[in-house]
Amino acid sequence: MDWKAQINAAAERIAGHAQVTPVMQSASLWERPVDLKLEHLQHMGSFKARGAFNTLAAVDVPEAGIVAASGGNHGAAVAYAARMLGHRARIFVPEIAGPAKIGLIERTGADLTVVPGEYADAADMARRFEEEQGAMQVHAYDADLTVAGQGTLMREWEAQGLAADTVLIAVGGGGLIAGALAWLQGARKVVAVEPGSCNALAAALDAGAPVDVPVSGVAANALGARRIGQIAYDLAAAQGISCVTVPDGAILEAQKTLWQAHRLLVEPAGACALAALQWGAYVPEPGERVAVLVCGGNVAPDPLG
Amino acid sequence: MDWKAQINAAAERIAGHAQVTPVMQSASLWERPVDLKLEHLQHMGSFKARGAFNTLAAVDVPEAGIVAASGGNHGAAVAYAARMLGHRARIFVPEIAGPAKIGLIERTGADLTVVPGEYADAADMARRFEEEQGAMQVHAYDADLTVAGQGTLMREWEAQGLAADTVLIAVGGGGLIAGALAWLQGARKVVAVEPGSCNALAAALDAGAPVDVPVSGVAANALGARRIGQIAYDLAAAQGISCVTVPDGAILEAQKTLWQAHRLLVEPAGACALAALQWGAYVPEPGERVAVLVCGGNVAPDPLG
Numbered sequence: 001m002d003w004k005a006q007i008n009a010a011a012e013r014i015a016g017h018a019q020v021t022p023v024m025q026s027a028s029l030w031e032r033p034v035d036l037k038l039e040h041l042q043h044m045g046s047f048k049a050r051g052a053f054n055t056l057a058a059v060d061v062p063e064a065g066i067v068a069a070s071g072g073n074h075g076a077a078v079a080y081a082a083r084m085l086g087h088r089a090r091i092f093v094p095e096i097a098g099p100a101k102i103g104l105i106e107r108t109g110a111d112l113t114v115v116p117g118e119y120a121d122a123a124d125m126a127r128r129f130e131e132e133q134g135a136m137q138v139h140a141y142d143a144d145l146t147v148a149g150q151g152t153l154m155r156e157w158e159a160q161g162l163a164a165d166t167v168l169i170a171v172g173g174g175g176l177i178a179g180a181l182a183w184l185q186g187a188r189k190v191v192a193v194e195p196g197s198c199n200a201l202a203a204a205l206d207a208g209a210p211v212d213v214p215v216s217g218v219a220a221n222a223l224g225a226r227r228i229g230q231i232a233y234d235l236a237a238a239q240g241i242s243c244v245t246v247p248d249g250a251i252l253e254a255q256k257t258l259w260q261a262h263r264l265l266v267e268p269a270g271a272c273a274l275a276a277l278q279w280g281a282y283v284p285e286p287g288e289r290v291a292v293l294v295c296g297g298n299v300a301p302d303p304l305g
Numbered sequence: 306m307d308w309k310a311q312i313n314a315a316a317e318r319i320a321g322h323a324q325v326t327p328v329m330q331s332a333s334l335w336e337r338p339v340d341l342k343l344e345h346l347q348h349m350g351s352f353k354a355r356g357a358f359n360t361l362a363a364v365d366v367p368e369a370g371i372v373a374a375s376g377g378n379h380g381a382a383v384a385y386a387a388r389m390l391g392h393r394a395r396i397f398v399p400e401i402a403g404p405a406k407i408g409l410i411e412r413t414g415a416d417l418t419v420v421p422g423e424y425a426d427a428a429d430m431a432r433r434f435e436e437e438q439g440a441m442q443v444h445a446y447d448a449d450l451t452v453a454g455q456g457t458l459m460r461e462w463e464a465q466g467l468a469a470d471t472v473l474i475a476v477g478g479g480g481l482i483a484g485a486l487a488w489l490q491g492a493r494k495v496v497a498v499e500p501g502s503c504n505a506l507a508a509a510l511d512a513g514a515p516v517d518v519p520v521s522g523v524a525a526n527a528l529g530a531r532r533i534g535q536i537a538y539d540l541a542a543a544q545g546i547s548c549v550t551v552p553d554g555a556i557l558e559a560q561k562t563l564w565q566a567h568r569l570l571v572e573p574a575g576a577c578a579l580a581a582l583q584w585g586a587y588v589p590e591p592g593e594r595v596a597v598l599v600c601g602g603n604v605a606p607d608p609l610g
Contacts, residue, residue: 019332020329020330022327024324027321038327041329043333043566045568256609259609263603264346265608
């Protein structure tokens with residue numbers, strides 16, 4: 001796979017659809033300055049819009065439209081991209097997503113089914129809908145077009161002058177980190193950060209292959225993939241990346257710091273990468289310049305809901 | 306007054322203290338793209354940190370420290386700048402500021418007095434404290450160093466590549482718009498936006514001099530100055546700027562749009578300038594490129610409080 005070419009093509013497809021998100025440098029979040037990419041300001045509050053636009057723009061969408069299963073952010077992004085590109089969308093959302101994310105999807109006008117249980121249950125129903133109705137499924141993380149779309153984020157960040165040696169990225173199913181690894185190809189160090197209670201990548205790297213893990217905790221509705229994607233696993237294993245975990249308390253503390261220091265209101269998953277730095281799960285070398293990807297802002301409850 | 310020189314000096318003084326705030330372009334907020342300056346991501350959630358740092362860094366602060374009266378954002382900024390530069394601070398806050406902003410000031414460790422009533426009552430107490438204790442007062446908007454500090458914002462925005470013909474700016478006491486006018490000197494069109502219920506600048510331009518106005522409404526705790534500052538009035542009158550007002554409903558609608566479209570959570574005052582565009586109080590010419598200054602993020606209640 002020529003990932004650089006795939007990501008360049010994706011960047012061209014999503015230009016004018018996905019938001020170019022701002023960057024800033026903060027001296028208030030950690031003992032040294034930290035570069036931030038404010039990707040939670042993306043349409044629908046997370047990076048997922050990139051993969052969604054890339055997928056829908058790259059393929060012939062059937063008359064039956066799009067179907068997706070999602071803990072919330074992916075479903076919202078697919079629903080939004082479908083509306084903007086003029087396709088029907090049916091989204092299966094696990095109850096765990098919560099009313100704030102469910103409301104976000106409802107406002108796009110997509111057909112919405114709330115499924116009792118967790119992500120895997122919604123995914124089962126989406127697969128059935130795909131088979132029965134002929135709708136096209138957009139996978140949340142383990143598909144080439146999704147990964148290439150998420151890879152545009154790191155491409156964009158580098159074009160914005162990213163100077164850091166090391167980038168910390170939260171991991172759920174692995175679409176975002178796969179895109180970053182696919183773009184960077186070892187040019188910078190990437191640190192994967194997972195909640196201790198949703199550690200699909202750490203467990204896979206330990207086991208030597210993707211394995212199922214239980215998922216729970218404050219970031220589970222965004223990072224709670226039961227199994228890491230094969231694409232993410234292969235890239236992470238090949239590049240030998242660092243993978244650390246953080247407890248829920250550290251995630252909530254990082255969430256609070258982002259809000260109090262900079263009025264950046266993010267969901268717990270969006271603060272997960274910063275937590276690794278603040279809590280000491282990842283300790284940079286002296287002089288190592290670090291960057292943190294802020295990936296999701298769909299906090300619950302909705303503060304203006 | 307050589308404002309350009311004053312603002313250049315201010316920029317040098319506050320470098321490394323004030324946050325360089327990011328910019329972005331949105332295609333989702335109005336019928337054409339709008340440039341945004343995300344100044345609500347400044348330390349303590351508003352542009353006020355610029356004037357506070359500039360003032361404290363430019364003068365010899367007395368042993369008795371700093372005193373300020375503030376509806377919230379200025380007090381928070383002065384308290385923060387004082388702590389960072391090693392000075393004592395006493396802040397008089399009118400009750401109208403509300404618990405979110407009062408909590409913000411408390412967390413800086415400043416001495417805090419909550420005064421029953423509105424801004425003018427807190428200002429009276431601050432003046433008395435200044436006389437009796439020998440503390441130095443930092444004026445919220447009508448002082449050269451404050452205005453020059455706020456002027457660094459427009460200087461920074463131009464350095465970040467601002468391309469707009471017209472910039473919309475919310476007005477309370479006028480420190481921010483004075484800084485912008487002082488820097489721009491007519492190089493771009495500036496539109497002043499006030500809530501209909503806090504229209505100190507519009508009333509002054511009508512009357513031909515600053516006059517007292519009643520203040521109320523959703524943005525009163527940030528924009529509710531009873532009288533426009535003389536510096537702001539003189540600059541606005543000399544440059545013949547456009548001045549428009551917006552109703553509270555339009556402000557709340559703009560606040561909701563910023564959150565739903567981009568996960569930018571701002572206080573009503575921070576959405577006031579956008580409201581003028583969305584509600585049609587200011588109607589740009591075809592082809593006129595517009596920019597909106599997002600100036601404050603201290604929303605209440607505190608979503609993580």
